[in-house]
Amino acid sequence: MLKIRWALAALSLAASTVLASASAQATDVTLWVRTSSGAVLQGLADHYNAKHTDKITVTQITAEQMVPKLGAAIAGGEPPDGAVLDLIYLPTFAAAEGLEDITEFAKSRPYFSAMSPSHIRLATYEDKIYGVPALPDASIIAYNTDLFQKAGLDPAKAPASLEEIAADAKKITALGNETYGFYFVANSGSWLIYDFLPHLWAAGADILSEDGRTATVDTPAFRETVAAYRDMQKAGAIHPTSRSGNGNNAVEAFASGKVGVLMTGSYIVNLLTSKYPDVKFAVAPIPGPKGGVSSFAGGDTLAVMKGISAEKKKVLLDFVDFYMSPEEQVYITKESGMPSRTDLAADAYASFDKRNLVAYDVLSKARTPYTFSSDELFVSRTGPFLNLIQGTIFGDDVDGAIKKAQADFTKILERTNP
Amino acid sequence: MAFPTSPAPVAVAQGATPTKPRPPAQPAEPKGWLGLVFMAPSLVFITGLFLIPLGMTLWMSLHNWPLLGRVKFTGLANYAELAHDMQLWHSLGFTLLYTVLVTTAIMAVALPLALLVDRPLRLAGLFRTIYFMPVVIGFGAASTLWMWLLNPDSGVFAQLLRGAGLVDSAPRPLESFWPALGVIILMVVWKTAGFTMVILLTGLQAIPADVIEAAKIDGASVFSRFRRITLPLMRNSLLLALVLNVTSSMLAFDQFFIITQGGPANSTISAVFSIYLASFSSYRLGYGAAMSFVLLVVLVAISSVQLAFLRQRPEES
Structure with a gap:
């Protein structure tokens, strides 16, 4: 070493x-x-x-x-x-x-x-x-307007809340033929801060305090957001590659036309129009669990x-x-x-x-977490943030994962705060 | 260090006291500086590339040494923290499990391969080459290759299995622990069994043909010839293969870093991976150094047990 x-x-x-x-x-x-x-x-x-x-x-x-x-x-x-x-x-x-x-x-x-x-x-x-x-x-959502139409949803109207996304995703998954309602990159911390944290910000909550020195993991907004994700996961509406995905396949999966809503970023517009001109899509800001919008x-x-x-x-x-x-x-x-x-x-x-x-x-x-230890808290593959998301969305013990994340965040912050 | 050409009388004349003449059978000490000159290049390498870095690792491990900011002496604080670091102990345990499984798997594949290609057939050379081929690929490149082969959406394995109608939906081995470990072991066996095969082959070929023949004449069966003659006589190359495999498995990094990326849920983080994470994700170079040192101690312990076995000559046991 x-x-x-x-x-x-x-x-x-x-x-x-x-x-x-x-x-x-x-x-x-x-x-x-x-x-x-x-x-x-x-x-x-x-x-x-x-x-x-x-x-x-x-x-x-x-x-x-x-x-x-x-x-x-x-x-x-x-x-x-x-x-x-x-x-x-x-x-x-x-x-x-x-x-x-x-x-x-x-x-x-x-x-x-x-x-x-x-x-x-x-x-x-x-x-x-x-x-x-x-x-x-800035992070945004992209949604496939063809699939929205097929599932009987209004493609001109972007989902106004995460709970609406979950409902839409289930309808799109019901179309069958390996179509999935929702795709997010769940195994990469840098993707998750980009696409997941805006849900919390849209609801007025945050995972770190304003000065970045204390952790505020357990908020109602966080629990509501996780509940919506778990709802989709239970219904099989989340693309199976989401869980282990590190971003390599996200755009290709969406471009294949079999994903309803993709959590992504502003670059997707020019990327899709130049490389996959056949995909019919629209973009929208990232909504909070019950409404409001934000972005990273x-x-x-x-x-x-x-x-x-x-x-x-x-x-x-x-x-x-x-x-x-x-x-x-x-x-x-x-x-x-x-x-x-x-x-x-x-x-x-x-x-x-x-x-x-x-x-x-x-x-x-749009917001960005103000932090002195971004890599250790958020990006690291063993870091508390990645464990929190994987544990609360795909695991069995939501309370335990939240409690452990709060403790791990605090431990790292106490050591790294300048 | 005896130099047969060095003239003994000269040395005696230079250094001996006249009252006590040395027995002529004992050759005089050759010029000491010459020995030093011969050893110098390897001493320089060992000092520069091992001893000095080792000393610096120890020195760093006694400090709070962030990548940015001030270095602070903390004594044994890093080691005290190590003792309670569940992640580290878990990764050491995982590395041991991996080492046992992968070494067994490699031996189980390489020994039959070596027996198969140890024939005076013309085609044997071709098969030796085929089995050895994956060895020449770098570990990082091979891992990247397998990462894409295993990709459930566009990987070759998923396409083949679905094309053959064996599965309905693409398998996702990397999402649970045992399947993930399984594919990693499969990949490592594919990658390194050829090398172990070559080591075992040299052992096999060193067995004198007349011993085998004598056993045949005495009416020993194939199995008892293998058990009583082949295995004991290739003991040293078996042990060498074992030592090499265990050491490289204990230091495994690339395959977990690239293919499983430590997942699912941090369950496939090897010891070296956790050192990497401490040093280059958390930027705690001092803590990483302390972990490196602990791993070194563990490795030396394992290796010395194995080398003790290796030193015993077969005729002594």
């Missing part, structure tokens, strides 16, 4: 030394980007480099390696100049004093009020802002690493101004489905699928 850590540290050290020597001309800045956003950021960097003498070099990092690699690079004293991170990690790196305070820059932007509120909330630590939104996305504000935040030179910082912030321009926002919308600014809908969506607007509209109500 130690060997792996040292190999990792040595590797990132070597990588950053190479990068550091390449950026010796003071106007070259390096930017680490998680792979899923790599193509868009590379495109933006290319546009920027074509028009400027300064140069942005994008390095792609696999999503699940971003925290260990960036952590090792910071510990080794050779971090990149900037990073485009999953927004959920901002509190972790800000609290560990790895990021540069850019409060003044952010607040003085004319488009400050148009930055996704959840991105700014996550980037804020002790009243200072450490990042600005790069690429947002996901995506990436651009952060500046602590201690970089003033010139490099200037170039990076100049790059932010560049990609926030209306022209580049249209490019971002085309590539990833949603603009970083919330005041450009008319420009950004003019020539794209209108279904993208559903996620855009819900972004103002």
Whole structure:
């Protein structure tokens, strides 16, 4: 294990030394980007480099390696100049004093009020802002309008509550021929926070307190949500791959036309229309157990690493101004489905699928858990959140699973709260 | 360390006191530094790649060592926490269970395979190659391959079974414990039985043909020849295969990380997997180091028992 850590540290050290020597001309800045956003950021960097003498070099990092690699690079004293991170990690790196305070820059932007509120909330630590939104996305539901019609449901009207989804799902499952009413990715923590937590938020509840320091697992909203899922599971309305699914098959399963409602994200619209144009579908925000809507504000935040030179910082912030321009926002919308600014809908969506607007509209109500230990609480395969969902939806002992999760959450929080 | 070419009289002349001449039968100590030079490369490797990392693991295990943030000396706190870590003990227990089952399965498959291909037939070479082929695939690649083969929606196994009309709906072995463990063992046997077969084959081929022939002439049956002659004479290669299989099974990681991903309900988390989770999911490098050290102690204990068996010569027992 130690060997792996040292190999990792040595590797990132070597990588950053190479990068550091390449950026010796003071106007070259390096930017680490998680792979899923790599193509868009590379495109933006290319546009920027074509028009400027300064140069942005994008390095792609696999999503699940971003925290260990960036952590090792910071510990080794050779971090990149900037990073485009999953927004959920901002509190972790800000609290560990790895990021540069850019409060003044952010607040003085004319488009400050148009930055996704959840991105700014996550980037804020002790009243200072450490990042600005790069690429947002939001979780939504997609439903197959053909199946809705066949099951005698109104395809023009999205289900208004989770209990309605459960009722619809059972009707769709009754169509037979291996058709299932509902699909959610139940064996991946990062999918579950994206698609499951919005049910709770829609009902005004949350699994963590506002400051992320205490756990509030046992709420009526949670129990109602779980009851609706169990109802579907008991009726056989949940696609059998849901339980062990890690996301690999979700889109394909929905595209096969045999899934009624899929818990998914805003990127699904452009993905389905380009790869599976035959699927008839509509999208809607994620409802709470008895009504209300919410969404997980996901995506990436651009952060500046602590201690970089003033010139490099200037170039990076100049790059932010560049990609926030209306022209580049249209490019971002085309590539990833949603603009970083919330005041450009008319420009950004003019020539794209209108279904993208559903996620855009819900972004103002969207939330993200503010936490210092996202991986340990939510993402880890042995983590308390994954055990909670698997235990309460597929297990026999709901009370026991809730009690254990509350204890496990508390134990981890007590250790990791800064 | 006797060098037959080293000139004994020179050494005597240099170091001996004239009053006590050494008996000439005892060759003098060869130049010590030469031995050191010969050993130096492996000493460098052992020090650099084993002893220093081992020392650092121990050092780290005495600290609260997060990936980000400050390192704090905590003494034996990590070890105290280990003692109450149910997840760790469960994963150690699971690893032992897996080791027993998979080693038995591999031996049960590899020994017959070795007996089958130990024939002076021309085709035997072809079959040896076929059985050995999966061994050359990396464990990670093989696991990824099987992950997709086992996929209930688009995997080959599900399609074949349904196509043949054997099952109505796709089997989902990864959703309950025993089927999940079963397919993992199946995959590991497919992947590694060929290697064990080769080890056993070398043992088989080292058995002198005249011993077997003598037994035949004495009228020993096939089974008693196997039990009384083949098995005892290939004892060392059997033990070697056992040691190698047990050690690699105790360190199993890839197949559980990739195929079952620890599921269902955390039941297939091996010991190395739990070290990985502590270090790279929870970012508790100090705690991970303490777990690594405990696993090392367990492994050394198991291996030394096995090596003690290996050291006994067959003629002594």
